[in-house]
Amino acid sequence: MGQYILKRLVSLIPIIVGISILVFTILHLVPGDPASIMLGTNATPEAIQALRESMGLDKPLITQYLNWAGGLLVGDFGQSVHTGEPILPEILKRFTITLQLTLLATLIGWGIAIPIGILSAVKVHSPLDVIVRIIAMLGISVPNFAIGTLLLLGLSLYFGWFPPIDVVHFWDDPVEALKVYILPAVTMGIVLAAGIMRMTRSAFLETLDKDFIRTARAKGNNEWKVVIGHALRNSAIPVITLAGLQIGYLLGGSVIVEHLFSIPGLGQYILDGIYQRDYPVVQGGVLFVALVFVLINLLVDIIYTWVDPRIKY
Amino acid sequence: MKKRFLAILLTVGMVLTACSGGGSETAQTPSGGGQEGQEQQQEQAAGPTELIVGAEQDPVGFDPHKVPAASSVRIYSLIYDSLTKLDKDLNVIPGLAESWKVSEDGKTIQFNLRKGVKFHNGREMTAEDVKYSFERILNPDTGSIAKSYFSSVDTIEVPDPYTVVFKLKNPDSAFLANSSSAYASIVPKEVSDLNKEAVGTGPFMMETFESGQYVRLKKNPDYFIEGQPGVDAIKFQIMKDEAERLAALRAGKVDIASVSADFAKLLGETKGVTVKSYQSMEYSYLGINVNKKPFDDPRVRQAISYAVDRNAIIQVVWKGEASLTGPVAPAQTAWALDVSSYPSYQTNIEKAKQLLAEAGYPNGFETVIETASTYPDMVETAQMLQQQLQAIGIKAKINQLEWGNYIETWKSKDMTLLVGRNTSGIDPDRSLRFFFHTNGSANVWNYSNPQYDQLVEKALEATDQQERKKLYDEAQKMLVEDAPNLFLASPKNFYAVNEKVEGFEPTAAGEVYALVQTSKKN
Numbered sequence: 001m002g003q004y005i006l007k008r009l010v011s012l013i014p015i016i017v018g019i020s021i022l023v024f025t026i027l028h029l030v031p032g033d034p035a036s037i038m039l040g041t042n043a044t045p046e047a048i049q050a051l052r053e054s055m056g057l058d059k060p061l062i063t064q065y066l067n068w069a070g071g072l073l074v075g076d077f078g079q080s081v082h083t084g085e086p087i088l089p090e091i092l093k094r095f096t097i098t099l100q101l102t103l104l105a106t107l108i109g110w111g112i113a114i115p116i117g118i119l120s121a122v123k124v125h126s127p128l129d130v131i132v133r134i135i136a137m138l139g140i141s142v143p144n145f146a147i148g149t150l151l152l153l154g155l156s157l158y159f160g161w162f163p164p165i166d167v168v169h170f171w172d173d174p175v176e177a178l179k180v181y182i183l184p185a186v187t188m189g190i191v192l193a194a195g196i197m198r199m200t201r202s203a204f205l206e207t208l209d210k211d212f213i214r215t216a217r218a219k220g221n222n223e224w225k226v227v228i229g230h231a232l233r234n235s236a237i238p239v240i241t242l243a244g245l246q247i248g249y250l251l252g253g254s255v256i257v258e259h260l261f262s263i264p265g266l267g268q269y270i271l272d273g274i275y276q277r278d279y280p281v282v283q284g285g286v287l288f289v290a291l292v293f294v295l296i297n298l299l300v301d302i303i304y305t306w307v308d309p310r311i312k313y
Numbered sequence: 314m315k316k317r318f319l320a321i322l323l324t325v326g327m328v329l330t331a332c333s334g335g336g337s338e339t340a341q342t343p344s345g346g347g348q349e350g351q352e353q354q355q356e357q358a359a360g361p362t363e364l365i366v367g368a369e370q371d372p373v374g375f376d377p378h379k380v381p382a383a384s385s386v387r388i389y390s391l392i393y394d395s396l397t398k399l400d401k402d403l404n405v406i407p408g409l410a411e412s413w414k415v416s417e418d419g420k421t422i423q424f425n426l427r428k429g430v431k432f433h434n435g436r437e438m439t440a441e442d443v444k445y446s447f448e449r450i451l452n453p454d455t456g457s458i459a460k461s462y463f464s465s466v467d468t469i470e471v472p473d474p475y476t477v478v479f480k481l482k483n484p485d486s487a488f489l490a491n492s493s494s495a496y497a498s499i500v501p502k503e504v505s506d507l508n509k510e511a512v513g514t515g516p517f518m519m520e521t522f523e524s525g526q527y528v529r530l531k532k533n534p535d536y537f538i539e540g541q542p543g544v545d546a547i548k549f550q551i552m553k554d555e556a557e558r559l560a561a562l563r564a565g566k567v568d569i570a571s572v573s574a575d576f577a578k579l580l581g582e583t584k585g586v587t588v589k590s591y592q593s594m595e596y597s598y599l600g601i602n603v604n605k606k607p608f609d610d611p612r613v614r615q616a617i618s619y620a621v622d623r624n625a626i627i628q629v630v631w632k633g634e635a636s637l638t639g640p641v642a643p644a645q646t647a648w649a650l651d652v653s654s655y656p657s658y659q660t661n662i663e664k665a666k667q668l669l670a671e672a673g674y675p676n677g678f679e680t681v682i683e684t685a686s687t688y689p690d691m692v693e694t695a696q697m698l699q700q701q702l703q704a705i706g707i708k709a710k711i712n713q714l715e716w717g718n719y720i721e722t723w724k725s726k727d728m729t730l731l732v733g734r735n736t737s738g739i740d741p742d743r744s745l746r747f748f749f750h751t752n753g754s755a756n757v758w759n760y761s762n763p764q765y766d767q768l769v770e771k772a773l774e775a776t777d778q779q780e781r782k783k784l785y786d787e788a789q790k791m792l793v794e795d796a797p798n799l800f801l802a803s804p805k806n807f808y809a810v811n812e813k814v815e816g817f818e819p820t821a822a823g824e825v826y827a828l829v830q831t832s833k834k835n
Contacts, residue, residue, distance in 0.1 A: 032717025
């Protein structure tokens with residue numbers, strides 16, 4: 001097991017190198033230039049030139065890449081070409097915000113999805129099951145910006161309620177933080193829940209058909225003991241896989257929800273970087289997100305062995 | 314026994330009193346000694362007031378000589394002052410300079426500075442700082458956007474700490490108006506990185522900047538204008554989504570936010586919120602590359618002008634909340650020519666067809682209109698133009714570009730037709746010379762007309778205002794006739810304002826002049 005984890009961690013190195021080259025190249029292929037975006041349509045060519053030089057953009061691309069990659073080796077993500085602020089502290093600051101939002105959204109999503117998914121599988125083809133499936137379909141189909149905008153405008157219009165405008169951390173003030181994060185988390189949670197619910201339902205349906213479930217029932221166990229005690233762990237693998245992917249994806253920052261609710265998370269940071277062609281910001285941000293994604297997947301693989309001891313690496 | 318018990322009780326009581334007394338003392342000291350505590354005392358029972366402004370974008374730095382982004386300007390123009398400023402009718406009035414004198418030949422301008430003005434770090438602002446600031450702007454390495462404003466400057470002299478003399482290469486009648494720009498802010502010479510440290514003389518001081526969240530400025534208690542600013546702090550709360558700003562306004566979490574014409578209508582009936590509007594300095598345009606066939610023929614450009622229905626664009630794109638405009642936006646009442654003097658503003662399809670036929674295109678042609686997808690008004694304007702041009706056989710394809718890509722296209726001087734928005738400068742020299750002179754920095758249309766060049770050059774050097782006005786009138790007519798750009802509509806800007814806010818009267822002179830006069834009820 002230890003060896004397996006080590007091997008996975010070592011395999012991160014080529015992944016990071018690959019991503020860094022890919023991001024750098026794609027970004028520099030995109031038309032647009034940070035200096036002229038910053039100066040806008042009132043700029044003189046000489047002002048643009050001076051700014052390009054001070055941003056270091058007049059150097060050949062390969063030099064720019066090596067400078068950046070060299071910095072990465074010693075943990076230096078570089079500075080924003082617009083504000084001159086170091087990037088790594090900003091990424092970490094925003095990641096903590098995205099992390100809190102993701103965890104709350106996941107909690108809400110699972111809280112809704114898993115019990116309902118199980119119930120729907122146990123009472124398969126009942127009216128309850130049909131209703132749940134329709135709602136799940138709606139949850140997947142309705143885009144999250146629509147849900148978010150409705151929540152925001154509806155609450156402010158009919159109840160005069162609006163979430164606090166300054167972001168607070170859960171460890172500083174849990175009640176205030178809950179008010180800040182609840183609307184975006186519900187918005188994201190609804191979309192998450194729809195997927196997890198469908199996955200839970202189908203995984204349970206499959207498990208409930210298995211021989212050992214029939215044996216468990218034949219022993220005279222009551223139905224809930226069968227479902228929770230025998231079927232739950234055996235159905236968990238596909239659900240965990242999906243949840244891992246979802247969390248990894250959300251930790252990259254849910255751009256639309258962050259934008260709508262002014263949550264200064266990682267996705268918003270990277271998106272702003274793209275608009276302004278702030279190359280180091282986008283490069284550093286994407287690299288960080290990729291790293292998180294890979295690590296979450298590793299974590300999921302480790303959880304597998306705990307859920308299902310038959311899995312060995 | 315009883316006595317002993319009483320003694321213990323008393324002792325405990327005394328110790329407790331002493332402790333709690335000490336406790337409250339230490340709790341009071343920091344707030345009493347701090348700035349906020351002092352302000353609280355001044356405000357007496359009312360408590361400090363904080364104005365919350367909903368901002369659309371993150372600022373991208375605070376160096377007034379280097380950062381021209383609107384999201385930054387609205388903040389640093391509260392932190393810094395310039396030599397002059399504009400009143401609400403766009404007249405030049407004293408700023409850091411108390412008075413000024415222009416020599417007979419127009420080539421020497423002497424500014425007499427206000428005495429006793431202090432930077433936020435406590436040092437007095439002197440003529441040396443003015444000299445330093447202008448030299449910094451004129452240094453090509455700074456890459457300042459304002460360098461082109463002051464290209465006439467030859468030398469800057471400092472005869473005494475309160476006098477600055479600008480010697481000019483040629484008379485420059487736009488100098489005074491340009492010196493009011495926030496890009497020409499006076500900065501202290503000892504601060505090397507103004508993006509890291511914002512130190513000005515202005516009504517507000519930088520307090521905190523939380524990127525992606527807010528910028529908080531606090532009142533400068535020593536501001537040189539008595540009674541300003543009217544609030545103790547301003548907080549620019551970054552809310553990028555307009556739906557969110559709308560919800561926040563309704564819930565009273567934001568005091569002031571700029572809104573679109575659509576949202577202004579929606580908010581019109583909301584209790585506790587009033588909508589204020591003003592005629593902006595901006596205008597939308599259709600830019601034409603005069604080097605590209607068939608647009609190199611002025612008759613083709615005029616044909617387009619006759620085919621376009623500007624009033625329809627105003628009704629559809631701007632919901633009627635815009636004015637017809639020439640090359641100088643109508644907000645510049647002293648200079649803008651009435652649009653009735655432009656014959657090609659009458660929609661006349663027959664005349665347009667005839668002009669097109671004379672130019673050799675009786676059946677029209679195919680072309681491309683490029684615009685920025687970031688701004689819905691630009692896309693809608695392009696779509697209106699596409700429809701209207703069909704009437705004379707011009708089939709245009711619309712190409713929507715992402716903002717960075719759009720700027721590249723604008724800069725390339727190789728576009729065909731481009732829909733965009735300009736800000737007509739404070740002085741007509743900007744709107745006419747900078748944008749359309751053969752060597753004008755923003756003349757990306759390859760427009761070159763020696764007669765026009767001569768007119769705007771002469772106007773810049775004219776010291777007599779009457780004569781200047783005449784020259785600019787002629788230049789505006791010539792430009793509209795030649796049509797390297799079609800000037801379409803100058804929109805109104807809207808602010809939604811909470812009822813607790815008093816005295817916020819936005820004008821084309823800029824948000825900062827409205828904000829310093831604003832106060833707020835708690």
